Each structure stands twice: as C-alpha cells, then as structure tokens.
Amino acid sequence: MSVSQQTAQSQTTLERVRRGEIRHDWTAEEARALFELPFNELIFAAQTVHRQYFDPNEVQVSTLLSIKTGGCPEDCAYCPQSARYDTGLEKEKLMDVNFVVAQAKAAKAKGATRFCMGAAYRSPTDKHLDRITDMISQVRALGMETCATLGMVNREQAEKMADAGLDYYNHNIDTAEDFYGDIITTRTFDDRMDTLENVRQAGLNVCCGGIVGMGEETGHRADMLRALANLPQHPGSVPINQLVQVPGTPLYGQEEVHPVEFVRTIAAARLMMPASHVRLSAGRTDMNDETQALCFLAGANSIFYGDKLLTTDNPEADADQQLFQRLGLRPEAVGRVEERRECGRGKREDAAAEAAAQADQAEPHVRAD
C-alpha cells in the first residue's frame, strides 16, 4: 500500500472507530491502520470512545495471587515459571484454602474488588481443581469478584468453576497467531482458542489479552488485538502486558518496546473493544507515572494492585494510591457480579436448550405406541 493509500485507510478507520461501535469484523488493514495514526489523533479517539462506555476517572482494581508457583511443563519464552528455564524461582505447591481466603480478605481491605488466583499448569488436575473451586466459592462469599488462570481447561472443568462462583477466567492469547510459534512451542494458538470457547460456553466472563515487547512487529500487535476483537464476544477484561524481562528466560535481553508504542497498543485495544476493561497489567514497575497516565488517557481502566504480579514485581500499593490521588482517579466499585453470573447461567441454559432442539430435529422421536 502506498503512503497516501495508508493515510486514507487510517482516516476512514478513524471515522468509523470514533462512533464506538462494538464490532467483530475487523480486517487486518483496519487494525494496522490504527497503529499508523498520528499519536494525538489516536489518543483523542480512544479517550472519546472510552467516555461513551465508562467513567473516565474510575479504574477497576484487581489483586493477583500465585496459588501454585513454578514447575510448569510449558515453554513460554517469557515465563520464569517454566520448569525448562533456570531462573532461580522457588517452586511452591498448591496453597491451602484458608491461606488464600486470608489473602483475599487482606486485598479487599486494601481496596481490591477482584481477586485473581493464578497457578502454573498446562492444565489443572481434577484433584487440584476441587481445592481451587473451594477457594473460589469462599472468596466469592467475601463479596469480591473472582478470577482464575490455570492454563487449558475443558468444558466440564470450566462449568465446575462457574458453578463454584467464578466470575472471570483469564487465558491470554499472548501474541499474534503468526508469531505464536516464536514464543511457545508446547501448545498452539488454536489450543488457546479452544479453552476460550470452553470458558465462554460455560457462561464465564473471559479475561484475555497479550504481551507487548517480545520482539514482535507492530503488525503482530495489531493482529493480536484483531484476534481478540473478532471473538464471538469481546473479552470482558483485556490485559495488555509489557514484557517483564527475567534473567534465565529466553526473552531476557530483548530490545524494549518504546513507551509510545505501548500506549498505542492500549489505545488500539480501547478502540477495537470499546466496552471491555483494558488492563494495564505486567510491566508497570518499569513505567514512570507519566507513561501510566498516558495509558489511562488512552483508555486503560484496570490495574493489578499489590506488590507481586505472580512472580514479578508490581508497584507498591501505596505508590498506586499516590498515583490515583495525583491523577484524580478512584477505584471502580464491584461490578454487577450477581447479574453477570445469572446472565452466564442463562447463556448456558440457552445453549443447552438450543443443542437439545437441534438433537430433536436430527433424531425424530421413536413413538412408544
């Protein structure tokens, strides 16, 4: 495409995105055109759309606890929890339920409204899942939203978690399909999509995003967001992580992404998934207040709060409070969890009824008489 054609494509895309439509038909050219816009145009459009769906001064606050650390058989090139890399990380068994609930209470006291439980698995065993569902129901009983990230799950496992009161399941696609094999070889992009579908069918809200700064090109970032935006439903939460480089992992020493490019990715995520919470996720430790402020201006409206993000550092909770004060931000109240859950159950019942009706049509009843 010539430069003038690219500019025209960007302008057309800009006019369309400013309307804030929820779309699932993004083309590769449209997604890439957003990244070509002049920075000021992009940020203004993102902030305009953000205000159509959210209070611009509210930020949803989540806390993440690693309930089972390290020893993972997968080979994600960014991850210190992979058993394949020597990162000095201490492996820890699945935590006790009471300990996790006590951590959730402490997080709630500090203002967190969502409690995310992360475990380093390819897939959880059924025995571990029983303990985790106990954690989910007890944390849910505290009045917090619950989220889990446990690797690949089948439909039955997803339904078990939904029945225990899980609100969100996190399963990131990490990067673009074309770049996926450069980062992970022990599973495929399609495996990721299968779990997302199982989770969606179980009526759970999906939390799904990716990582920036792994050596991908701008086009890969656009393709990753396009894959998310073209899902049957946009993820309720879209975490955008900046790679945290950990010595011992293959991506250690990778050239860092420029903050402006990171902010562009946040803005494009806001424009492509206007009603989703876009989470400024891992990598905040390496960002100054100005970059974080730009991210909020570009439409980020969710953060992780607390001093650990699974196994990498996160800004101190007090530093976050100061940043909120400086920017006049306030934490978003707990969402309409019950309503969402009922809606999730309803979706599952509708899907089951639809499947039964189709089976009825396919196999005529054999009459007893």
Ligand code: SF4
């Ligand atoms: S990102 Fe998850 S699946 Fe990949 S190695 Fe780390 S814990 Fe395992």
